[in-house]
Amino acid sequence: MQHKGTRTLETERLLLRRWRIEDAQEAFQNWMNDPEVTKYLTWKPHGEIAVTRLLLEAWAEEAEQENCYHWAIVLRETGELIGDISVMHANDFQETGSVGYCMGRRWWGRGYMTEAFREVLRYCFEEVGFYRVSGSHAAGNIGSSRVMEKCGLKKEGVRRSAFRLLLSGERVDIVDRGILREEYRG
Numbered sequence: 286m287q288h289k290g291t292r293t294l295e296t297e298r299l300l301l302r303r304w305r306i307e308d309a310q311e312a313f314q315n316w317m318n319d320p321e322v323t324k325y326l327t328w329k330p331h332g333e334i335a336v337t338r339l340l341l342e343a344w345a346e347e348a349e350q351e352n353c354y355h356w357a358i359v360l361r362e363t364g365e366l367i368g369d370i371s372v373m374h375a376n377d378f379q380e381t382g383s384v385g386y387c388m389g390r391r392w393w394g395r396g397y398m399t400e401a402f403r404e405v406l407r408y409c410f411e412e413v414g415f416y417r418v419s420g421s422h423a424a425g426n427i428g429s430s431r432v433m434e435k436c437g438l439k440k441e442g443v444r445r446s447a448f449r450l451l452l453s454g455e456r457v458d459i460v461d462r463g464i465l466r467e468e469y470r471g
């Protein structure tokens with residue numbers, strides 16, 4: 286792999302850029318404090334903006350590393366900060382990483398995350414040289430399942446009752462998916 290870090294990427298409607306500490310207010314307002322957004326996630330709504338600020342300070346530091354792939358998603362037309370996408374655990378020898386993403390509720394269902402993820406996959410496979418990108422989602426998270434499906438991540442298995450939703454305590458199955466370099470090239 287030829288690490289390139291979080292370079293700015295553009296799609297038809299979106300700008301993917303590095304996180305900045307000054308993003309805290311908008312991120313907090315738009316999704317980081319919304320229990321609907323965090324329903325299936327491994328973190329709870331922030332509750333107060335100080336939590337968001339601390340997180341973004343850590344992210345700004347991480348962004349200096351060449352093997353960090355973590356973008357803020359901005360709507361080009363309005364300049365609004367609408368979401369987050371990252372490829373975590375980039376492993377040099379395995380040439381693997383795993384995707385994670387979320388977005389403000391106001392912008393769901395318009396194809397934005399599929400658009401962002403397709404561009405991230407292009408960057409990972411064509412420019413950085415990943416061999417495999419994986420992703421996991423709760424079985425009931427239909428929106429995330431569709432995003433991964435549309436981006437070509439094949440279903441590889443189901444881990445039964447592998448996760449408890451943080452807010453409700455309900456146990457849910459986790460679906461594992463992945464896409465390989467040769468599949469991406471088709």
Ligand SMILES: CC(C)(COP(=O)(O)OP(=O)(O)OC[C@H]1O[C@@H](n2cnc3c(N)ncnc32)[C@H](O)[C@@H]1OP(=O)(O)O)[C@@H](O)C(=O)NCCC(=O)NCCS
Pocket residue numbers: 321322323325326386387388389392393394395396397398399400421422423426427428429431432
């Ligand atoms: C998951 C998420 C990122 C999807 O983003 P998005 O921009 O709305 O995704 P897209 O519009 O690209 O695609 C969503 C697809 O799921 C479908 N969908 C969403 N919710 C659905 C539901 N409850 N039932 C059926 N289909 C649903 C949409 O119709 C669309 O499919 P289509 O293109 O075939 O019409 C967004 O909902 C989100 O941020 N959720 C909260 C955080 C989260 O769960 N992150 C993922 C953790 S694994």
